[in-house]
Amino acid sequence: MGEYSKAISELRSSIEGRTLVDQWLEDFKQTIDSAAQRLSQIGETQSEQPRADAEWSSKQIIGHLIDSAANNHARFILGQMKDDLVFAGYDQDGWVKTNHYQEAPWSQLVELWRAYNLHLHHVMAHADKEKLNTPCTLHTLQEIAFKTVPKSEPVTLEYLMKDYVDHLKHHLGQILSEEK
DSSP states (O other): OOHHHHHHHHHHHHHHHHHHHHHHHHHHHHHHHHHHHHHHTSOHHHHHSBOTTSSSBHHHHHHHHHHHHHHHHHHHHHHHHSSOBOOOOOOHHHHHHHHTGGGSOHHHHHHHHHHHHHHHHHHHHTSOHHHHTOOBSSBOHHHHOSSOOOTTSOBOHHHHHHHHHHHHHHHHHHHHTTOO
16 A cells, blocks of 8 residues: 555544544533533422432432542543553542532532533543553453443543443433433
8 A cells, every 4th residue: 555545544544533532522512511401400409309219319419420520530631641541439429428419509519510521521522542542451440430341351541431421421310310
């Protein structure tokens, strides 16, 4: 294959790969925008009620998603700076309790959730493409991922980012499926 043909082939692969990344990132952005609008329509009293499918209230679920954003923010940055995807988990119930989300104003929690996820969208969109798709055999996704991956299987930073979005959608579904 000549140099020109090789360059065109590499460019096509890059564009096709970028298009797939752009699709899930656009879906993530639309999820943030539409969920923020729907969440803002939930009243303070309703946000404090425990959900039927969980012991947490909507406030505590959004708080958990804020905590998840904070923990995964560090993972997304560190995942670009090191050669593995080994990260500690965190005590989710302890974080929710210690942050006292139940006592915080609903509108403040929704805005913080929205702003943090818009920033994570920015981080994801600007992630190092090579690091994003580099298979890592040393990881802890068997422990920390929403959709766990056996320790023996390689994973990518892109998988971890998509897993974060799946986790976020799962919990938004808990809140928004019971919306009145």
